[in-house]
Amino acid sequence: MSLENKNAVIYGAGGSIGSGAAKEFAARGARVFLTGRHEPALTKLADEIKETGGLAEVAVVDGLDEAAVDAHAASVVAEAGSLDISLNLVPRGDIQGIPLVEMSVEDYVRPITIGITTNFITARAAARHMITQGSGVILALDSGSAQGSPMMGATGSIDAALDTYIRNLAVEIGPHGVRALGIWVAGIPETFTPEKLSAVNNQLPASPEMVENVLNGLKEARMTKRSPRLAEVARTLAFLASDDAMGITGTFVNVTSMFPS
Numbered sequence: 001m002s003l004e005n006k007n008a009v010i011y012g013a014g015g016s017i018g019s020g021a022a023k024e025f026a027a028r029g030a031r032v033f034l035t036g037r038h039e040p041a042l043t044k045l046a047d048e049i050k051e052t053g054g055l056a057e058v059a060v061v062d063g064l065d066e067a068a069v070d071a072h073a074a075s076v077v078a079e080a081g082s083l084d085i086s087l088n089l090v091p092r093g094d095i096q097g098i099p100l101v102e103m104s105v106e107d108y109v110r111p112i113t114i115g116i117t118t119n120f121i122t123a124r125a126a127a128r129h130m131i132t133q134g135s136g137v138i139l140a141l142d143s144g145s146a147q148g149s150p151m152m153g154a155t156g157s158i159d160a161a162l163d164t165y166i167r168n169l170a171v172e173i174g175p176h177g178v179r180a181l182g183i184w185v186a187g188i189p190e191t192f193t194p195e196k197l198s199a200v201n202n203q204l205p206a207s208p209e210m211v212e213n214v215l216n217g218l219k220e221a222r223m224t225k226r227s228p229r230l231a232e233v234a235r236t237l238a239f240l241a242s243d244d245a246m247g248i249t250g251t252f253v254n255v256t257s258m259f260p261s
Contacts, residue, residue: 004029008085011063014041016191024234026054035061063090063118073125086126087139090118097201115158130178144184147259170250179249187218190230
């Protein structure tokens with residue numbers, strides 16, 4: 001499962017999943033272009049990758065800024081010769097744990113607007129170059145909550161929109177040799193902290209005990225009765241981005257094992 005000579009752009013690379021994916025991609029031979037809004041986290045990650053012999057570049061890019069994303073994609077192609085992998089992990093600002101009838105319009109609409117906008121902008125920028133070169137992979141990630149998940153706020157709605165967008169995009173760009181697909185994943189133990197729990201619901205007591213309770217509840221809800229580890233998620237993304245997965249497109253790989261796909 002090699003990514004040798006591949007150029008991968010990761011949007012929102014400074015987070016836990018972004019860091020894991022970037023290190024996995026680089027370890028398999030890809031040159032990773034790390035983007036996000038906070039330069040220190042990106043530089044720290046790039047330094048860690050370089051210390052192990054990997055290739056990493058850093059750019060401060062807002063995934064919601066159309067002009068900035070287009071310009072960065074063009075610069076990657078100009079510098080590296082191709083844009084082979086595009087992965088969007090930009091945070092959406094989901095609010096959960098509140099009944100829909102009690103949510104504000106702002107809290108409900110925000111993750112939908114951010115989620116679909118950033119994925120559209122980044123996927124479109126990548127697809128334009130990939131169509132020209134006749135190859136490439138666009139990867140998305142959501143929780144798979146479109147199947148019907150109570151108390152998840154707008155998470156199910158934006159997941160449904162993203163699922164549909166990626167599938168439709170795959171149909172359009174497939175004849176050009178470009179793939180679009182994603183993974184469903186949620187509740188990765190190594191990334192689930194009290195701070196992240198507070199971010200989605202500041203009414204919950206964000207303590208280690210509460211985090212443990214949530215993780216145990218998620219584990220019991222999964223078909224396999226186990227939660228995916230960060231390394232497993234990173235390896236899955238690397239596989240989907242590789243030529244070994246050349247026949248896979250227009251779908252979401254179910255890493256959550258919570259909802260039949």
